Amino acid sequence: MGSTVGKRIAQGVAVTLALAVAAGGLIAYSYRGDIQDHFLATSFEPSDRIEQLRDEIQLNASGDRVFLASQPTIGGRADFNRWCAGVDHTEEGHVLGCFAERRIRLFEVTDERLTGVVETTAAHELLHATWVRLSQDERAELSRQLIAEYEKTAAADAAFKQRMSVYETLSSSAFANELHSVFGTEVRDVSPALEEHYARWFTDRSAIVSWYEGYHGVFTELKAEAERLSIELENLRADVEARSADYDAAVQQFNADAAEFKQRNERYEFSGNKALFDSIRGELLERQAELDAIRQGIQADTDRFNELRAELVELNDVSLELNDVLDSTLTEPTTPVEEA
Known part of the structure; x- marks a missing residue:
């Protein structure tokens, strides 16, 4: 009797243990991605620059784990082009980062005028890393939200629509993937559902958008100032040309009138009529002074035109320089310059 009861108790314990092991296995399977990320993150030793980026892009624990599990590296053109050799560089714009082979690769930009570009790129690539970690159902639902947000934003913002046109050849799923990164890093106001989603990775997403607005504003201001100068130049050119034409005609008429006055005087037409001579001469001198003032005004505006140009x-040189800074495809010199 005792042995039978004992056997049944043992069987009961065995069944309980089996269920516990099975439940543990199910939990481990469900969280296998997080577990793998944990080990990858804890075994990765980030550089000082990557540590700095971790602080600057405002990651929470989940975002930090994915970021480190993606083993982010940052380098110059030679390293970056080797790391991201398989990335399509044919689209417009600059390639400043890539998520390849489940690793985040970043192009280092040190120009202080473009502070924020590396931070924004790091967050952008992190969101690509989080995208691949979502389930198929999660991506499908998120894609629906992103497309709806895109249609609303593009309808109100032509610049944003143009910005996203570089991805127009992508498949719908790949386009949603890009929208996921762009909305998360570049657009300040998104739907509450998307804001809640991004809170899974960031403690303060607005900080990322501020980084983007900082460096993007440099190009926006350059473009706006160039457009303003172009308009002013065109208006000034048209005005100077019109005034110059009127001035040339007035000078020709003045020369003709002055020549006629001289001929009349040489024919002694003003003998005995000094008042008429003085009147015509005074009028010509006044016209001459007016013409000289007009000439000086035209010359001043011509000088102003040249200054504006x-x-x-x-x-334009600054814009080209900044674009060169961001061009990760430029070949760096390999042969040192010999000293004299």
């Missing part, structure tokens, strides 16, 4: 050229 120089400013526009300088702005």
Whole structure:
């Protein structure tokens, strides 16, 4: 009797243990991605620059785990092009980061005028890393929300629609993936559902948007100033040309009238009529002074035109320089310059 009861108790314990092991296995399977990320993150040793980025992009525990599990690295053109060799560089814009082979790769930009570009790119690539970790159902639902948000935003913001046109050849799922990263890093106001989703990874997403607005504003201001100068230049050019044409006609008429006055005087037409001579001569001198003032005004505006044109050229040079800074495909010199 005792042995039978004992056997039944043992069987009961065995069944309980089996259920516990099965439940534990199910939990482990469900969280296998998080577990894998945990081990990858804890075994990764980030560089000082990556540590700095971790602080700057305002990650919570989940975002930090995915970021480190993606083993982020940052480097110059040679390293970056080797890391991201498989990334399509044919689209418009600059490739400043990639998520390849489940790793985040970043192009280092040190120009202080473009502070924020690396931070924004790091957050952008992190969101690509989180996208692949979502279930198929999660991605389907999130894609629906993102497309709806895109249609609303694009209808109200032509610049945003143009910005996203570089992805127009992508499949719908790949386009949603890009929207996921763009909305999360570049758009301040998104739907409450999307804001809640991004809170899974960031403690303060608005900080990321501020990084983006900071460096993007540099290009926006350059473009706006260039457009303002171009309009002013065109208006000034048209005005100077019109006034110059009127001035040339007035000078020709003045020269003709002055020549006629001289001929009349040489024919002694004003003999005995000094008052008429003085009147015509005074009128000609007054016209001459007026013409000289007009000439000086035209010359001043011509000088102003040349100054504005120089400013526009300088702005264009700055824009080209900044674009070169962001161009990760430029070849770096490999042969040192010999000293004399």
